[in-house]
Amino acid sequence: MTPGVSLQPATRYGAGLTARRKSIAYLTLMVALVLEIVDVTIVNTALPVIERDFGAAAAQAQWVAAGYSLAFALLLMLGGRLGDSLGYRRLFVGGVGGFTLASVLCGLSENPAQLIAARVFQGAAGAMMAPQVMALVQVLFEPRERVAKLAWVGVIGGLSAICGPILGGILIHADLFGLGWRSVFLINGPVGLFAMAIGWRLLPDASSPNARGIDFGGTVLFAGAMAALLIPLVRGADFGWRPWHFALLAAAPLLLALVWRRTRTRSDSGAATLFAPELFAEPQFALGLAIALGFGAATGGFLFVFAFGAQKLLGYSPLQTGLLHIPFSAGVMLGIAFLGRKLVMSRGKWVLVLGTGFMALFACGSLAWIAVGGSWFWVLPCLALAGTGMGMTSGPLTPVILARVDTRHAGAASGLIKTVQELGMALGIAMVGTAFFAGAPHGEGGAIWPAVAMIEALLAVCLVLAVLLPESLFPDSE
Template sequence: MTPDVPPPPAVKHGSGLSERQKSLAYLTLMVALVLEIVDVTIVNTALPVIERDFGAMAAQAQWVAAGYSLAFALLLMLGGRLGDSWGYRRLFVGGVGGFTLASIFCGLSGSPDQLIAARVLQGSAGAMMAPQVMALVQVLFEPLERVAKLAWVGVIGGLSAICGPILGGLLIHADLFGLGWRSVFLINAPVGLCAMVVGWRLLPDARSSNARGVDLAGTLLFAGAMAALLVPLVRGADFGWQVWHFALLAAAPVLLALVWRRTRARAARGTAALFAPELFAEPQFALGLAIALLFGAATGGFLFVFAFGAQKLLGYSPLQTGLLHIPFSVGVMLGIAFLGRKLLMSRGKGVLVLGAGLMALFAGGSLGWIGCASAWASALASPWAWALPCLALAGTGMGMTTGPLTPVMLARVDTRHAGAASGLIKTVQELGMALGIAVVGTAFFAGAPRGEVGAVWPAIAVIEVLLAACLLLALRLPARLFPEHDA
């Protein structure tokens, strides 16, 4: 899961920096990467507290989480193209500045709508910042040096995503300066300011020698298509599914078709396009992209409902909820670092099938534990004894799927399109997260009896459908995933 990787920049690697300066510059990039990724999931632990403080509606809570991922996904490829044209350092520092300012707005928000707007701004700034991390790693280091540096990018990114809920619980429990949930956002301010200062002083001023501009109209058209899809899914139940909800849903595929037609036409003319259409000519990439979208939706929905349900249905504190994520996080790292990596070459698509199956079985079991514990708490002598193994195995399934999926998708992609393909993968993963929060969250809130805060069983049903579709698509992958297998 890497941001968009631009063509090789037209500068000398390192730009005359000492080893110490390059290390500080690299650390600055990693700090920014952590900020961007953590803020995708850290808010899940804080949402019930935010809802209580503001008296927010369920749909507003969903948009606080989904608004960030949606804005990030829609603007990620645009951020990569702007970095190529305007300079990576400029976009990076500007993106960190916008992210920091948006984080302050989040922490000072006085209403749910203000918080949603600030989260959208935060995701937009993150999309300007994130692609420059990979580009600047290429600028700073020689090809052999990059191997270890890029490996750490993957490890740090994975740890950041799964540690977000834990960090959120710890910050809310600590209640720094009496800020409560607001500290989840305001802690970004000093970190972001330091990253801006160090980044401007140490990062090289480089840009691509092969910049092709941006397709702003295509980006806006794609954003309109996603808004037409997600707005009815999140707000339809609140307004009783009126005619305009169905009209927007019907408009979404039409707008997507226009995006596809426009992108193909611009790519054929050699002008800047939203993505490379020829990528979809490779069946393995297209299938993998569909799996990434559905699996991202399932995991995004699961993490949202689990954090929300543990607090609202079981009465757990944010700290307890954060600590509950530890076995899930350990399972994810086990699945990515050991099982998925070691078994992929020998077991092929079987690793993805097994991972999706484990996630389906034990994510459902984890949420089922919340449903049972909330209904029959007195009958469960030691409820955590059931929850912790389920969470660890669900995390293992997630790691065994997400870890190998990106290499599988890129295995047969022409290296000329590696950057565009990586950017598209990251975009689809983030869109999946937003879609999952919308669809699974709506099932959670809409399925509850009147007067109740949520119901896990309808949410489980949607998650299981999404994961079953992932499993079926994984079975359709070719037996030989890598060119090395062809011999």
């Protein structure tokens, strides 16, 4: 993403647009933002129904969820660079168009392979669309106006992520036009067409005069490394962990080492790079990014297993499962809005430590409820407190990671954070989902305790990394 981009004078701050047209343009950007973020989590509620309708294998259900996040993460930084070079409006409208087409293809899929392919396409299109939202907010508004607009971007983005499972449950229960789970995807069609039409008409045609180019080779190597890691994690149990699975796992760190070496070499020569390697010279940035990866994996795995387990093991309907997410969502908003970001300035890293601890304790309690079948009086407080822990950690985490980053690299660093968070989601669904399915006796829907162990291990690593953060997180507080 490129929030620090320089703009040509003729296109600065929505030149030629009335206040009303700028507001409509901003609303259009928010609609696209909601589409992209909701589709990360909305599918969790639908997966058991999709699995039943298609007779899909567990690994295929995982790929329906993880394929989107993986494609999005791998292409996100490329989408930001293409926007710099080709124009933000062009990439935004093209990305929304691709996302809309992919959504329709998801809804029309006749087998798991088609659905997985459409989800990967959807994630790739989302990666072209999403970076342009932040860039176009800068194009449309002056710096003082931008503060409030960007604050709403955070609020809307957070609400979208946590409301996805709830919306999915409502849509499947409503069974609009007899479409069942397909409505979860097909509803994006008219919304996307609206965003395309308004976006092309109202959004300014701006690009960056300082575009650095694109490292296609680095992008391909990075994609290969992630594929080598995820394919064995998702498919290994189904095939009995054959030698080629271990070969792929061994190849993943080697490919990542090649990515790092290539990036350092190209950076030294002034060529375009996949990311800015100098960012990792700051320990707080590197530690924070590692926390974002692990915490994204833990929360992504938790949401996947909770939605799947409530339906497959307890027999809850998609609507009931969606409604169960309400206390979790309320807790997330409490943690973000009233606890995490306010307390981090005075309590520093201990807010992240406490939030991670809350998430570890009460996510375990929420999943234990599925294992033993307790009452709602048990699970609802657990979900609310798990959500509070998630909000206390995820809310201040991005400001903590960026606290010591040079402003020249703010755009590149923000894009890298989003990439790592999405990769964490994909890895979490692969790792925790595999533990859930592989730990169950043959013919059963899943096993909670192996999944809990994987989630707790991820959160334990995050907690240790949070403790290793410096006592003073923000330079002006030193």
